[in-house]
Structures are given as C-alpha cells and as structure tokens.
Amino acid sequence: MKTPQTENKEKIVPILSHALNSLLEEAATKSITVMEVCGTHTVAIFRHGLKALLPKSFKLVSGPGCPVCVTDQSEIDAAISIAEREDSIVATYGDMLRVPGSWTSLQECRARGRSVKVVTSVTQALDLAEENPDKNVVFLGVGFETTAPATALALIEAKKRKLDNFLVLCMHKTVPLALEALANSEELSLDGFLLPGHVSVIIGLNPYRFIPEKYGKACAIAGFEPFEIMAGLLEIARQVIKGEPTIKSMYPRAVRPEGNKTAQELLDKVFEPCNAYWRGLGEIPLSGYKIRPEFEIHDASLRLNIEKKPSPLPTGCRCGDVLKGLISPIECPLFGRACTPMKPVGPCMVSSEGSCAAQYKYDRKGQL
Amino acid sequence: MKTPQTENKEKIVPILSHALNSLLEEAATKSITVMEVCGTHTVAIFRHGLKALLPKSFKLVSGPGCPVCVTDQSEIDAAISIAEREDSIVATYGDMLRVPGSWTSLQECRARGRSVKVVTSVTQALDLAEENPDKNVVFLGVGFETTAPATALALIEAKKRKLDNFLVLCMHKTVPLALEALANSEELSLDGFLLPGHVSVIIGLNPYRFIPEKYGKACAIAGFEPFEIMAGLLEIARQVIKGEPTIKSMYPRAVRPEGNKTAQELLDKVFEPCNAYWRGLGEIPLSGYKIRPEFEIHDASLRLNIEKKPSPLPTGCRCGDVLKGLISPIECPLFGRACTPMKPVGPCMVSSEGSCAAQYKYDRKGQL
C-alpha cells in the first residue's frame, strides 16, 4: 500500500513547518496556544519530534485525550477488584494493564495469578466468554466514541448469543462536553483545538460546532501522520490569525461531516448518557456512557455489585493539571523523579499516550 | 526405633535358611511348592535375594496378591475415562499411575493435561474434594482388606461432611475366596500358602481356616522382613513334612487371631460383597466390595454412569497364568522382549509388586 505519495508526504512536513513559521512571523504580535486534544496526537508529536518544527510563539498544550489517563482511579480499582475474583476473567485492551489503582495494577494482579487477558478486539472477549461458561468474562470498556461502538456491538451480540457470562465494566466517555469545559476555562485561554481524527470519524463535525460558534476557538480535525498534524496546526493558525474560527477537517478521506451514522445508532441503542467523573477534570454532566437497562444483564457494575468508592489521587500527582493543559509534565515536581514509567505515580505516566509518558520517553528534559 | 535386635534379625536369616535346607534334605523325597500370595512378599523375596537361600526342592510361586495386577482392564479403562472428563479430578495411590488400560494409562492422561493427583492416603482425596467444590474428586479404591477400611472411613466422613463431590470408584477385592480358587486348582497342586501379613491384620486367622481344613494346605502368615518370610516358609515346610496342615501366624505382634474388629465393622457398614472379576483368575463370586446404597451418592460408577465394558487382554500377555502361579514370568514369551518395565504389556510388569516387574528388576534371567 506504499504509494508514490509516500515520499511527498514526508517532504511536505518541513514545508508546512516553514509556512507555519512564516505565518506567525508575519502576524508578529500574536502568540498562539493550541491544545492537541488527543493522546495519539500527543504521542505522534513527540515521537516525530514535531515540537522542534513549531515556531516559538506557537504553544502546544496536551489535552485530556487519553482514555486511560482520564479514567478515574475508583474505576481502575473496580476493574482490579473484579480481577481479584476467582470467578472472573478480566479481558482488556493492553493499554489498561499497567495503570496503577489505589494499591495495585492489573499487571500485578496477573503476576499474582489472577486471570487478566489482553485482547486486541472486544470480539475476543466474547470468544473467551463462550469458551469459559463457568466464569464471568468482564470486558473493560474504556475509550471514547471511536472505541465504544465496538463495545456496543459486542453487547448486542452477547445478548443475541445469550452469553450471560459476558459482562462489560462500562467506562466509556464522550469527547465534546469535555472540550466545552476546556474551551470555557479562563485559566487556559486557548486559541484553538487540534481535534481527534478518529473520534471525528464516528461523530462527524457537528458536535464540535459550538467551539468556534460559542467560544470563538479555531478547530481543525487531523489524522496522525506528521504531515496531517502539521497541516492541522497550520490551519488552526490561519483561522486564529484571520480571526475566523471555524472547523476544518484536514482528514476528509476518513471523516464525513455527518460521521458514521451506523456507529452512532449502535451507541444510541446500547448506551445512554450519564454523568462521568474524569480524572483531572472532575465530574462532567452527561459526558459518559452507561449501559441501557435492556442490556443490564451484561452490566458488570450491576451484576457484580461494584460500588465505586471515591479514591484520592496519589499525593503530589498533578495529572489533573497536566490533563487540563495547565502545566506541562516537566512542571510536575514528581516528573522524572518519584514518577517514571518504571514506577508511575499517575496514569499520565503509564499510558503509552499519556502526556507525561510521552514527554519522558521522547523528550524528558531537553537532553537533545 | 532401631533396637538391639536389629542385628539379630539379619543374622537369623542364614540360620533359618540352613534349617530349611536341612529340613528338606532330611525329608529327601519331598519337593514342596508354596505360593506367596502377597505381592509385597514377592518383591521382598526378590529384593533381598531370598530365592538363593531356598533349597532346590522348595518351589516358590507367586500368587495374585498385587491389587493393581488383578484389577481388570475394564476397571482401569473406567478410571481413565473418568480422568478424561473436564469436571473430574482423579485421586489415586501412586501404584495405579502407570498401569496400561486398553489404550492409555493414567500417567499418559496426566501428561496430556488431565487432572490426576497422587495421594498417599484417602484423606488427601477428601481434602481435594473440599478444596475443589466445582469438580468431582474421584478416588480410585483399589486394594484388599488392608486398604479398604480407609476407603470405608473416607466414605463415612464424606457423607457426614456432605462432600457430595467426593466419589469412589470401588475396585476393592477380598483375598480368601481367591485363595479358595487357587487351593482348589488341580493344575497348581500347591502344598501351602505364605499368607499376607497385613491383610491378616484386618481379617485375622479365621477366614483362612478352610485352607488347611478343607484343602489340606499348610499356611503361615508372615511379615515382610527377610527373617519373617524365611520363618514363614520354614513353618510351612514343617507343616507339610509333618503332614499337619494348619495356620500359624509368624507375625503375632501385628496379627490378632480375630483380626481388627473395628476395621471389619467399617467394611461391613460401607460395603457389601459382590462378584468381582480378577484379571487372570476370572470372575470369583462375592470376592469384591461394592458400595452400599446408603453411600451411593459417593459411588462414582453410579454418579458418572460408568459402564464396564469387557476388554480383551493385550495379545500374548500371560498375566493370567503368572497370577495363578502356573508359569513364572520368564516363561512368558513377551517377558523382557516386547514386555519390559519401560513398555509394559501387562499389569504384572508395571505394578512395582507385580511378579513380572519384580523378576525383571531384581533377577531378570539369571545374570547374577
């Protein structure tokens, strides 16, 4: 699938960078602050060393777009308490394995012999449920709108196949309302948002319209290749400088303005909005998904009587401020000292797309 | 517990041997054939090299006293079919592990991942049942009167503790009626029996009385030390030569004339006599134990619907004749060739107290 454009695609990055630099130089007085919402963007920016290509006056802050990082500690503790049960198999995407709960992690549970299986698709969790009729197979439903439709489909299928031992611990969240909280923040005073390409594939452009319209922030949707990210940033800069905030998709191959209707219907059918607690951001009304009563037989929190206990953040962790873009990871006093990927204190350090982990892994503290 | 007599005990063996030799020399014309009924006697005789100490005219033949060897192949197949079930754990004395059934052995089942646990006491099988409430723990009840009372106690206890998942596949057999078949055999024409010390501990002397009284055969009960065995053989020779067959216990420390009444009551309470099929000897009426209806909830053959299929002996195996004492192992054409302890054809070659195994291991074919 390597096309002749592959070469172009890499050559275009410095040119985009040049254009962005020129643009900001020209609009000399203007310093621009943009939040990349999506953790995959955060990682791509670090991994490809893109910050070095941005003008000094272009400030990029990382947002709350890592579903692992924003998962509340009480939810991680709940997942762990399920893994501790003899009658359960926890099935999870690899992303969740190392996240520290209040006292342990799923990885440590597994090392103690508990049954924690890494899956690359929720369908594998369905298969596990079928193969282990005497166990509850509990799938950890984490992720935003991109990931939630697969969970929805699995629930529909489990119901159809009468796999009553397939349960979902539903922690899915939705992006737009969290953005509203950020757009609304006076502390932050953002000029624009680099919007997540793959969430947008599902939800389309409309759910973001309030951002330029109500809050006057520039928006571009971008894919995850360096040239796509740079193009998105350039587009945002142009909107800001022109004073014409809008939403532009730089990812038209994948993102339809209306999103993926089938996926949206699946979400509607299986989930209903609920208030959700975002680590760092606090409770955001109606920003989470909960399993509808029609599927409650598969709802792990009901079936296994999971009570969420509010749990304090580990002392000193400033994940919350990192997730809100208020500080950069290196401003956290624990960063690189008490908190490293080997012994992460907060989830931002453990999730491979957490801002702290990306900073530590790809930049640390300006060694290069 | 080493007593000052320990030394005496070993020194007495050559003296007993000398006495036996003198005795038979004196009664010059008389050649004596004695069956050691018990496999443990067989092994002790080989292991201590006692045959070399017997007069030429004293012929010792091995009897059917290895509970593993006489267990019918269909029963072994039944045990294996239980081990093949996902819902079962087979608990067995180590003796049964390598015995070949029609197509495989418990050892091979275990190597394929089936759950077969070696226990040294039936009480461990009870514990297994308690620890694994979601599995049937099936204890293989093999052995003669010595071993059966422990199984009886375990059944009583399982009933009391409501361990409904503790099952017994009952293959216990009783000795005296098998002896009657042998005493009665014209092919064999035995002069006497060396009776098993530990079966006698339980049943006492009375059940053997018919042997001297009805069949005119000499009998001595002996323990398993070389001096005890030699003393037993000497006693038999004396009875034969004097023409005064009776039963003499050379093991009075352990064997009371009336046996162990408590153990006998246990056997009576839990088991009832049934016809039993002895490998090599065929069906002997009322020579087996079956679990009484009061305990049938623990009877594996009922609970698991085990149907015993008659299974042919492997071609060429002459276990039957070996067990009846009609041939010595080396007279079997497979001995040491197709049939070795590494690849046993018959159970006599696999059980550590099987006649063929003892012959192979301790004597083979006159190398020494």
Add this chain to the structure above:
Amino acid sequence: MEKLHIGHGTGGRLTSEIISEILRPFQKTSSSPYLEDCAIVDGNIAVTIDGYTVSPRTFPGGDIGKLAICGSVNDLAMRGAKPKFIAMGLIAEEGLDKNELLSYMESAANTCAELSIQLVTGDTKVLPKGQVDGLYITTCAIGTPPLDREPLGMVRLVPGDVLIVTTEIGQHEATIAAARYGLTVPSLKSDCAPLWPLVEQIIEMKGIKCMRDCTRGGLGTVLCEWAESTSLGIDIYEEKIPISSEVSSICDILGFDPLYLACEGCAVIAVAPEDAEKVLSKLKAHELGKKAQIIGQITEEHKGYVGMNTKAGGKRLVDMPVGEMLPRIC
C-alpha cells in the same frame, strides 16, 4: 514484597535493573565494568549463556532449536569470537510430543553442523504438565576470540564511531507477534540466523569497535545500553534504519515501536569512521548483510542519551522500553 512481572524479562529498563540486583551478591568474586552479552575469561575463552522460551516454538524462519543455537552463538560472534562448543540444557513439559522435541534437536544440530560447532554436554529435565510451556532451552556457547586484536566491547567506543545495522530490524519479534495476535503476513519471516559467517568477513578489520545483536529489547535497547554504560551520546537517523514494510505495518496495527522489537539475525556494529564504508561494503556483499545501513554515530552531545532525527525533520529521545510490549488501541 516486590514481585517479578513480565516487564522484568522484556529487555528494557526493568531488566537492567533486576540484572544489576542479581549481580550484586556475586561482586565478591566477579568484576566486569561493562555488561557484555558474552564474557571473555582466562585470557581466551569466550562464553555466553541464554535461555530460549519462544512461543510459538515453530515460526516462519526458524524454531526454538535453531534459535537456541543462533542466539548464543551470536553473542560470541558479537565479541569477535568463533563459536566452537555448545552445552545445551532442556526443560521440557510432560506431554510434549517426542517427535516435536526431536525435530528441534534436528534444527539445532543442523545449525551446529553449518558452523562446525560441537555439542559437548547437555541436560534434560522433564517437569509436570503446567510447569513449563512445552519446552525451554538454555544454551551455553563457548569459543575463542582472535588473539591478534584487541577484544571488542563498549569500552572501545569513542565519539565519531559510525553505527551500522546489518539488516532490517524487528523481523523476529514481529513474526512472533503476528503469530500471537492472529495477523497473517505471508511474506514475513524471522531473521533468525547465525551471525558468525557475516562477522568472519569483517573481524580482521581493526576499525571494528563493538558489536551487539539486537535481541530482546531490540536496536533501541542496545543503543541505550551503549550510551548509558559509556556516558557517550548516540545520534541516529530514522530514515536510515532498515525496516521492512511487514514490520512497519505490524507496528502500526499493534501500536509497537520497531526500535524495540527483538531481532535474531541482526547486529549493530560500531566502526571507526575511516573503516565504515569498507565494513559496510563487506557486509553488503554477504547474504546476511545485503540490507546493511549506516544509521548514525557516537557523539559527544547529549551524553548518555540516544537521539533520533526523525523523518519529519524533528529530533527526539530514544529511551529503553519499560516493561512488556503490549498491543494497544490508543
């Protein structure tokens, strides 16, 4: 009560940490300033040991038998030592098919024959079902380094030394990962191969400083170990690193970084700059080195760190991986 977890065995940061803890009590009688994969003792005996626990045991390009010879022999080759003897310890699971076991022995023996190596001693243990995942092999390889040159090792690295990678990276672990996560990649196979025949082509060149096969932890981990152990900087160029489209795609799908994928027939070689082109062309002339590339150099900058100049024109740190490489959706 800290417990071991998978991360301790994946070749990155946690592995170095646990290894240094394991070595501490032995420091009474041992002392090597740098931790090489192969020791040179008594003046002229090269010796190395490694355990092989690969699952699946048979994979495109090899099997556990071949791997157990290649892996240890390569550690010798990396210090310039010609492999001569193998000691092999087997730990097998009850229930393992005997013919399967013998087929691995056949592979191992073929690799030994190819290299004229003798199996001189061995050991076989069989453990109860469930205590081994089929078969683990530990091999100890013994050989002799050339007498007429300084021994290879990190201690010889200096700024300016050029780094050459001998072939496309990550082929082995990508092959294993594909099998494990249900990806079909007909054109992919492990690079599992004995490197001595390649090393033999260049070992007489005095400019060769240090070599390392990029096994567990991959190229990235080797470079980090070099930078950290020597307190020198390393600079590499993303666009120069040879990588197949198979490995690229697998990494995209599973969210892996190819720099950290284990290789079993790929080495990184540090060469004095004046010899670099000559070494490269000798490598390229050999079947196992056809895809060799200069990927960077040792530098005085950013001491102790590895920097990568990205295709996009940026620059970023290459750190050791932490823990197990897990497929991820984020």
Add this chain to the structure above:
Amino acid sequence: MEKLHIGHGTGGRLTSEIISEILRPFQKTSSSPYLEDCAIVDGNIAVTIDGYTVSPRTFPGGDIGKLAICGSVNDLAMRGAKPKFIAMGLIAEEGLDKNELLSYMESAANTCAELSIQLVTGDTKVLPKGQVDGLYITTCAIGTPPLDREPLGMVRLVPGDVLIVTTEIGQHEATIAAARYGLTVPSLKSDCAPLWPLVEQIIEMKGIKCMRDCTRGGLGTVLCEWAESTSLGIDIYEEKIPISSEVSSICDILGFDPLYLACEGCAVIAVAPEDAEKVLSKLKAHELGKKAQIIGQITEEHKGYVGMNTKAGGKRLVDMPVGEMLPRIC
C-alpha cells in the same frame, strides 16, 4: 505420537533412551564414546550444563541457588576439574517475589565465593504466570582438569577397581520427598554441597579412575550406567552402603528404594585396589567424606549388570529405575 512424561526426566532407563535420541542428530559434529556428565574439550576446558528445577526451592540443607552452583561444579569435580567460572541462566515466573529470587542469588554467590568461582555471564527470562513453577536455573560450569594426569572417566574402569561412596546416600531426594509428602524429619537435611574441596584431597592419586556424583537416579543409576557403558560387571554389598536411619525410614514409608534417590553431595569413586584404602582414609579425614565406605568392586562376572549382595545373604540385580519414583501403598 509418543509424548514425554515425567519418567523421561527421572534419570533412569527412559532418560538414557531419550538422551540418546536427542544426541543422534548432533552426531554429525560430535562424537563421545561415553556419556560423561562433563565434557573436556579443546584439550583442557572442562564444561558441563545442568538445569535446576527443585521444588520446594528452599529445603533443609540448601536452596535452588546453592544447588545450581553445587550441581554443576560437582560435575566438573567428578572429572577432576577445578571449577573456575559459572554461566547462569534464570527462567523465572511472573509473580515470583523479588527478594526470594535475590536470596537464591545470595546463596549461589556464597557458594561461588567459597570455591573462588566467578560468575561470568548470565541471562534472565521472566515468563507469564503458570508457565514456570517459580524459578528454574540452568548453570554451565567451566574449569580445568589437572594437566599431569590421564583424564578421569568410565573408559579407565577395569575389573578389580574398588568402589567407594563418599557419604550417606539419598539424603537430598529424601529431604525433598519428605517436604513434598508431608513427612516431618527434623534431623534430615539435603547433602547439597560442593565436592571439589573433597576431590582436591585425592585428585593427585593416580589410582583414581572415575568418579560420578549420584544425582538424578541415585547411586543405582550411576552404577548401571557404568556397567552398561563399559560392559563390565559391578558387585556391591548392601550392608556396606552408608545410609541414614532418616533415609531408611522415609523409603520404608513411601515405598522407595534408596539406591535410586538423588544425592547432591555424594559421589561414587572407582579406585585401583592398591590405592583404595589410602583414598578412603583421605576421604574420611575430610568433613564431606567422614562416612565414606567401600561398597563393592568392578568384576568380570555378569558383564553389563550390577549385582547386590543383600544383608539377608542373597544376591539380586540392581537395574535402572523406570520412570518417576511414586509413593505407593503396595
């Protein structure tokens, strides 16, 4: 499809069979007429490898760390070689307590220090829970045999050679069996010990022909291997074999034969008759050899077989054990 089973790993007849099958493909490049536990290669390098999987990992008298050094070092000592270097491969289970692991490393290091052995190279693998029973260690020991004497080995055995056992047999496996089957024996401990200090006392004596530590399969198996490999007969005397009352009683209870129980600090030594008494007295003067006994001799009779003269005055064959030693009630 023949499957491996526990019997293949217990050191008796099935083990010899599987080992000869494993070796067959290597015969292209290897050729040793006798299978010794330790190879002597390149003129003067003694090398051996062994896997240690003992369970429980800590037992009276030692632990898996000490055992992993003693076991391999003893194989060197048995060929008269002074142990100098150790390579150690660890295969650990996820979830193993790190301090437990380090305590074994401490034991191993102490044994190394005692013998002035250097750990020169190592490897650590961590596998998922359930794929290892805690910890397996494979060690490869390297050393040098004395240059001024013919190498020890079965090839030097001749009729008339006297057999000496250096201490009470079966202590190690009896200790393990007691732990495994719930028997309490306060006065019992494993004989686990490095034998080089003992061997050093006698190695200069030219009458020493062949030595073997009676590990897996015990004294009985070693003697059978000798008799079968050399086609000589062996005669031993039951009453001469040193055996403790602890081991005796455990054997009575579980139905084991002490001749087949593994030892980890007990050797059998074949000595020319003229040197036998001198060797015996040297052995007895050392802590590890206080209970040494002459137990029999090599004979021209019953070639290829081991015969035992029993205490009762009879004589019987000693064959290799077949398969796993199982506790039995019959």
Add this chain to the structure above:
Amino acid sequence: MCLAVPHEIIKILDENRAIAAAGPVEVEIRTDMVSDISIGDKVLVHAGFAIEKLQGSEGEEICSLWEELREVMENENASNRK
C-alpha cells in the same frame, strides 16, 4: 486517543466479517459499522472493527495540501512585497 490503521479489503467472509490487508499484513476484521463493502475498498480499522470507508486516496489529500500551501505562500509573498 485511538489508533486506527488503513486496510484494504481483500476478501469478504460474510455480512460482517472480512479479511483486510494493511500493507503485507492480513487480518480478519469486523465490518458491521460500514456498509456496501467490496474487495479493494479501503477502510480504517480500530480494535478489529472497520470504523469507516476511506474516500479518495492519501495522495489526493496531499495534493490538496499542496494547493493550500501555495495559497499560503502566495499570501506570504504578497505581504512580503508590501
């Protein structure tokens, strides 16, 4: 936030399952969320599910970027000329 990789449909297994290739890698995916899939279609795959059909090619996207860049450059030049 969500790794998703373009794949090409190479075989349709049933209504909801297909084999898709990402470069030389083939994998079974679910196609429940996209309709009218045919062999040769490009889809974006996340966690084993095709979440969208890709329209046009990456090439087209790059071309449109070039055009936009030209526009930026022209503005730049224009303002420089000012």
Add this chain to the structure above:
Amino acid sequence: MCLAVPHEIIKILDENRAIAAAGPVEVEIRTDMVSDISIGDKVLVHAGFAIEKLQGSEGEEICSLWEELREVMENENASNRK
C-alpha cells in the same frame, strides 16, 4: 500387597488423629481403626491409617524364632544321630 510400617505414637492430636514416628520420621496419621491409643504405643500404619496396635516387640518375635529354630535343630540333630 500392602506396605505397612511400624510407627510409635508421639502425640495425640484428637480422637482420630495422632503424630507418629517411624524412626526419625514424623507424620500425622489417623487412628480411627485402633482404640485406646497412648503415647509410646507402637502401631502399624498403612496409607496414613493405623491399622493395628503392635503387641510386644520385634525382639520377642525374634526370640521366639530362636526357640523354634532350636527345636528344629534338635530334631535335625536327633535325626542325624538316627
């Protein structure tokens, strides 16, 4: 047929359980089948159960054998003298 080993009772745990020693080996056994067990009693243990109390000592048994032997010998001598 049945391995059974003499043990000495060294501790009584409850009505049906005791610790017994065979030489230096201590093991928990069941005593359901033997009554009036006291410390110091010798019992015969098979498959974890005491199946009988031992009366007298092995020594006594050996002594009685000696006597029997003497008798045999005397007969022998007698008949030799014949």
